[in-house]
Amino acid sequence: MSASRSMRAPSAVNGAEDDLVVVRPEGLYCPPGDFFIDPWRPVDRAVITHAHADHARAGHRHYLAHDDAAGVLRRRLGDGIALQTLPYGEPVTHRGVRVSLHPAGHVLGSAQIRLEHAGRVWVASGDYKTQADGTCPPFEPVRCDAFITESTFGLPVYRWPSPATLLREILDWWRANADAGRASVLYCYAFGKAQRILHALAGEGEGEGTAIGPILVHGAIDVLNDAYRAAGVRLAPCLRVTGLDDRRAGHPRALVLAPPSAQGTPWLRRFGDHADAFASGWMQLRGTRRRRGVDRGFVMSDHADWPGLQAAIAATGASRVFVTHGHVDVMVRWLNERGLAARGFATGYGDEEDGKDDRNDKDAGDGDGDGDGDGERDKGPGAPDGADALSGPREEGAA
Numbered sequence: 001m002s003a004s005r006s007m008r009a010p011s012a013v014n015g016a017e018d019d020l021v022v023v024r025p026e027g028l029y030c031p032p033g034d035f036f037i038d039p040w041r042p043v044d045r046a047v048i049t050h051a052h053a054d055h056a057r058a059g060h061r062h063y064l065a066h067d068d069a070a071g072v073l074r075r076r077l078g079d080g081i082a083l084q085t086l087p088y089g090e091p092v093t094h095r096g097v098r099v100s101l102h103p104a105g106h107v108l109g110s111a112q113i114r115l116e117h118a119g120r121v122w123v124a125s126g127d128y129k130t131q132a133d134g135t136c137p138p139f140e141p142v143r144c145d146a147f148i149t150e151s152t153f154g155l156p157v158y159r160w161p162s163p164a165t166l167l168r169e170i171l172d173w174w175r176a177n178a179d180a181g182r183a184s185v186l187y188c189y190a191f192g193k194a195q196r197i198l199h200a201l202a203g204e205g206e207g208e209g210t211a212i213g214p215i216l217v218h219g220a221i222d223v224l225n226d227a228y229r230a231a232g233v234r235l236a237p238c239l240r241v242t243g244l245d246d247r248r249a250g251h252p253r254a255l256v257l258a259p260p261s262a263q264g265t266p267w268l269r270r271f272g273d274h275a276d277a278f279a280s281g282w283m284q285l286r287g288t289r290r291r292r293g294v295d296r297g298f299v300m301s302d303h304a305d306w307p308g309l310q311a312a313i314a315a316t317g318a319s320r321v322f323v324t325h326g327h328v329d330v331m332v333r334w335l336n337e338r339g340l341a342a343r344g345f346a347t348g349y350g351d352e353e354d355g356k357d358d359r360n361d362k363d364a365g366d367g368d369g370d371g372d373g374d375g376e377r378d379k380g381p382g383a384p385d386g387a388d389a390l391s392g393p394r395e396e397g398a399a
């Protein structure tokens with residue numbers, strides 16, 4: 001970051017001793033409250049923004065998260081975790097710090113963490129998305145003095161299509177494949193994206209699927225569907241593909257939802273010759289589609305696009321902004337040029353858009369090389385511009 005670009009004194013940028021959140025080796029730390037937000041190393045007290053594996057790790061003595069995150073957290077971290085949950089907007093006070101959770105619109109149970117202490121308000125957003133999708137309450141701007149934002153897709157090239165456009169594209173692709181007698185395998189992240197697709201398809205028909213054909217889901221997705229249904233989210237009826245399923249190449253009219261890690265595994269054999277596609281924000285870039293080796297890319301993300309990031313940051317009214325994830329340098333420079341005191345936070349968060357988080361779902365497998373292990377063959381869709389350059393150690397496979 002160029003100091004000359006900042007409109008404010010460096011001290012305001014680099015943080016004062018009384019900052020409500022600072023970076024420690026274990027994670028983002030609140031000094032007066034003596035707790036961490038989404039820590040990447042084991043700590044005593046962790047406030048968790050959402051249940052994606054890089055934000056919600058194993059080994060903490062005490063967890064605080066949103067009510068709707070409980071099911072997935074317990075699934076992933078075990079029933080034995082010490083977990084306290086809160087609804088949105090209900091504050092608790094810990095060592096003089098008033099803590100409350102507010103919708104982040106990212107996945108089921110995702111929350112921004114609002115901290116208030118001695119007249120100052122800080123908000124840690126975790127991951128967020130500004131497009132509403134019906135599977136969790138939409139992102140809610142929270143006024144604050146300092147805002148910790150993600151920047152996974154913090155480049156102007158990233159602009160998401162409307163949900164209606166996206167649904168039409170998926171349906172058109174599926175119908176064309178079905179008419180040609182080929183199953184449609186759509187790779188999508190098992191927690192969040194798969195349920196968004198199923199929720200969108202819920203309005204499209206009756207029975208096990210739609211008028212086009214049946215919807216089949218991989219076991220890693222099925223178990224997370226249960227968590228969404230338990231939280232009252234409507235999903236299209238679908239069938240789990242089990243290890244005992246018939247092994248004949250078949251299901252030519254089916255839409256098959258599978259985690260990215262299933263790509264290239266024997267699990268796919270039962271579908272015979274099929275069309276495949278990948279749903280991710282990274283699909284905006286043609287090179288990513290090519291590297292993925294799929295027929296089709298659908299631009300779909302659980303993160304804010306560039307306009308969404310700008311709108312969200314502006315809506316907080318924050319004068320100080322801390323940037324995590326992805327294109328940190330670009331976002332910091334952009335904000336500095338607009339007179340905000342911005343800087344990057346080096347964190348241990350990863351990028352669930354590339355599907356690597358799937359491996360954390362235990363017992364979601366369907367036998368026979370089910371593909372929820374390390375099926376990744378490449379380094380992921382990859383961030384072409386040095387994304388994650390500021391990321392700290394990644395504890396891959398944790399949790």
Ligand SMILES: [Zn+2]
Nearest residue numbers: 050052127352
């Ligand atoms: Zn996430």
Ligand SMILES: [Zn+2]
Nearest residue numbers: 126127349350
């Ligand atoms: Zn994240």
